[in-house]
Amino acid sequence: MSSLRPSGTARLVADAEPADIAPDAIAVIDTHDRALSLERTALLRALEAASAATVGPHALMLRAGEATAAWLLAQLSPAAAPGPSIWLFAGPGNNGGDALCAAASLRRQGADARVCLPSEPTGPVGRWALERARAAGVPLQTLAPTPAQCAAAAWLVDGLFGIGLSRALGEPFASLARTLSARTAAGARVLALDIPSGLDADTGTIVGGELAVEVSHTLTFLAAKPGLFTGVGRDLAGHVALARLGVDDARIATLRHATAADGGVHHAAGDSTASDAAPTARHEAEPEGLPPRDEDETGHPAALPAALALNAPDGFAAAFPRRKASSNKGTFGSVAIIGGDTGTCGAAILSARAALYCGAGRVHAALIGQGGPAYDPPHPEIMMRQVDAIALDTMDGLTIGPGLGKSAHAAQVLRDVLALALPTIIDADALNLIAADPDLAARVRAQGRHLVLTPHPGEAARLLGVTTRDIEADRIDAITRLVRTYACTVVLKGSGTLIAAPDGRFAINPTGNSGLATGGTGDVLSGVIGAFLAQHLAPFDAALAATWIHGRAAEELAIAGVGPAGLTAGELAPAMRALLNRLLARRAGTSTMPETQAEE
Numbered sequence: 001m002s003s004l005r006p007s008g009t010a011r012l013v014a015d016a017e018p019a020d021i022a023p024d025a026i027a028v029i030d031t032h033d034r035a036l037s038l039e040r041t042a043l044l045r046a047l048e049a050a051s052a053a054t055v056g057p058h059a060l061m062l063r064a065g066e067a068t069a070a071w072l073l074a075q076l077s078p079a080a081a082p083g084p085s086i087w088l089f090a091g092p093g094n095n096g097g098d099a100l101c102a103a104a105s106l107r108r109q110g111a112d113a114r115v116c117l118p119s120e121p122t123g124p125v126g127r128w129a130l131e132r133a134r135a136a137g138v139p140l141q142t143l144a145p146t147p148a149q150c151a152a153a154a155w156l157v158d159g160l161f162g163i164g165l166s167r168a169l170g171e172p173f174a175s176l177a178r179t180l181s182a183r184t185a186a187g188a189r190v191l192a193l194d195i196p197s198g199l200d201a202d203t204g205t206i207v208g209g210e211l212a213v214e215v216s217h218t219l220t221f222l223a224a225k226p227g228l229f230t231g232v233g234r235d236l237a238g239h240v241a242l243a244r245l246g247v248d249d250a251r252i253a254t255l256r257h258a259t260a261a262d263g264g265v266h267h268a269a270g271d272s273t274a275s276d277a278a279p280t281a282r283h284e285a286e287p288e289g290l291p292p293r294d295e296d297e298t299g300h301p302a303a304l305p306a307a308l309a310l311n312a313p314d315g316f317a318a319a320f321p322r323r324k325a326s327s328n329k330g331t332f333g334s335v336a337i338i339g340g341d342t343g344t345c346g347a348a349i350l351s352a353r354a355a356l357y358c359g360a361g362r363v364h365a366a367l368i369g370q371g372g373p374a375y376d377p378p379h380p381e382i383m384m385r386q387v388d389a390i391a392l393d394t395m396d397g398l399t400i401g402p403g404l405g406k407s408a409h410a411a412q413v414l415r416d417v418l419a420l421a422l423p424t425i426i427d428a429d430a431l432n433l434i435a436a437d438p439d440l441a442a443r444v445r446a447q448g449r450h451l452v453l454t455p456h457p458g459e460a461a462r463l464l465g466v467t468t469r470d471i472e473a474d475r476i477d478a479i480t481r482l483v484r485t486y487a488c489t490v491v492l493k494g495s496g497t498l499i500a501a502p503d504g505r506f507a508i509n510p511t512g513n514s515g516l517a518t519g520g521t522g523d524v525l526s527g528v529i530g531a532f533l534a535q536h537l538a539p540f541d542a543a544l545a546a547t548w549i550h551g552r553a554a555e556e557l558a559i560a561g562v563g564p565a566g567l568t569a570g571e572l573a574p575a576m577r578a579l580l581n582r583l584l585a586r587r588a589g590t591s592t593m594p595e596t597q598a599e600e
């Protein structure tokens, strides 16, 4: 086993000692069900520079280390003292510095913290952290711990790389990353500092495309990052907690404003950082018939997103109409689900049932094809007709797409629906029709403020004329382009569904699980959004509420053993109804139940 000798170059900094740190500066908060803002690397870098200028360059790293140590000690059973070892893997940058500070703090507090540091820290703050670790008596080695040591550890800590990773993980870090991921896969407890090494914190993709650490928990610093909650980030990061390190929202908001004014934060289409990072087809021409991207016919800001946040009930619960005693079925609106070509009317029925269970006053299924049932036997409440027999202009909200098909009739119905200028959610083949017809696309853009588009990545690719891979390479960039191109609220589905509006509001939905990866769940989502539009929620609020409830319903069903394997789309509706009513009761102050079963 090799060890690292003191370099003697770093100096302990007297004005940055743990005793000086206010408890607030190392407090850790859970990201569960909080509408936390999500910040990207450009802003985090600005924050780092601003903090270095005020509290000194070491203060944030010291706080990150103390917060990590406190969090880890809180996870360990007190009965286990002096306890099994904690192995921290430290990289050459400041993420490694965080790990070294954490190890020093753990050691001082009696824990058996050990560090694997394959190479000397490259920067002055990292070298200072190494001196702290040495001064605290932390055992340091360049080689990886043995498999037996890894298996015996209470926690393994990934402090290899954070937001400074600039290229794919190479050796010796790649082997360490594989070791950490293998332990996670074996059910061990593995904590990533700031982000799992290899993850792109802005996009939720893997830097270089191949290797990143998978962990069970992530303690992220300063602010939550979008990449932790979308794309592969959700799988890599596990359960995410946040240590703000004493930096408050107001400070971040001020900096966001300043960096946005510089063009530093926005990661919008055409942004040079984005295009350098992922060479996709994003600079190809917009679909024919639409104005160039830089034109802003809608009066909305061209650069999106302005502010990112996690989707949580606090952000949408107040938008629902109150359920007054004097309500009647008109109060909660009429919705028509338009779709169901010959042979695919099941999609329209699933969607209509979801609308029924999510509070619409009247639900119609407006079928395009022939041979569908006269009514839905378990739900005769749903009024089923041929589309031409329903007065669509009397509806409060419309869903078009489930099982619609791409016939000439379907295209004509879509054209007629767009002319109604009603709150409408457009899904499935209706999106494919728009992607193939510049005239329909132009009509969508003209009606954008009433509309929600809900593409999955394949449909999004067709809408933008790129490949699905391009969409997944940078989902935030993709939805930004969709919103700019179609000037409406967009829901880009998939793990870590994104929701964005033309005015710059932008959210990542943290709920949902692999149980939703089954046919028909998208039809259910489109029905719920239609029901919420009919209840007079604005398009963005309807999209937020529906995606959150849809995903949380799948989670609750999985807890109950109804999924993730074998969850059927139809089972979502009753679970969504229960969740919606819990939210409504909580908002009305009449709840005697927790908002989610997971909290029970």
Ligand SMILES: NC(=O)C1=CN([C@@H]2O[C@H](COP(=O)(O)OP(=O)(O)OC[C@H]3O[C@@H](n4cnc5c(N)ncnc54)[C@H](OP(=O)(O)O)[C@@H]3O)[C@@H](O)[C@H]2O)[C@@H](O)CC1
Pocket: 044, 045, 047, 048, 049, 060, 061, 062, 064, 091, 092, 093, 094, 095, 096, 098, 122, 160, 161, 162, 163, 164, 165, 166, 167, 168, 169, 170, 173, 193, 194, 195, 221, 222
């Ligand atoms: N922002 C803040 O305010 C706070 C930040 N904090 C922490 O700092 C982290 C960011 O630190 P960071 O900038 O030093 O980046 P980090 O990810 O440690 O690595 C960069 C180093 O790795 C190198 N390198 C890059 N890629 C490589 C590769 N593939 N293989 C090998 N080497 C590679 C790169 O050198 P390069 O070769 O690119 O010149 C550089 O030396 C952040 O995530 C958080 O944990 C906290 O202390 C709290 C406050």
Ligand SMILES: Nc1ncnc2c1ncn2[C@@H]1O[C@H](COP(=O)(O)OP(=O)(O)O)[C@@H](O)[C@H]1O
Pocket: 456, 493, 494, 495, 496, 497, 511, 512, 513, 514, 515, 516, 517, 518, 519, 520, 521, 522, 523, 524, 525, 550, 551
């Ligand atoms: N692994 C997953 N994690 C979270 N949500 C998922 C996952 N897979 C699918 N979903 C969600 O399930 C729904 C699937 O929609 P879609 O692909 O249109 O399916 P379908 O066309 O079969 O109805 C979307 O809301 C999507 O976000």
Ligand SMILES: [K+]
Pocket: 095, 158, 159, 160, 161, 162, 192, 193, 194, 195, 196, 197
């Ligand atoms: K890390």
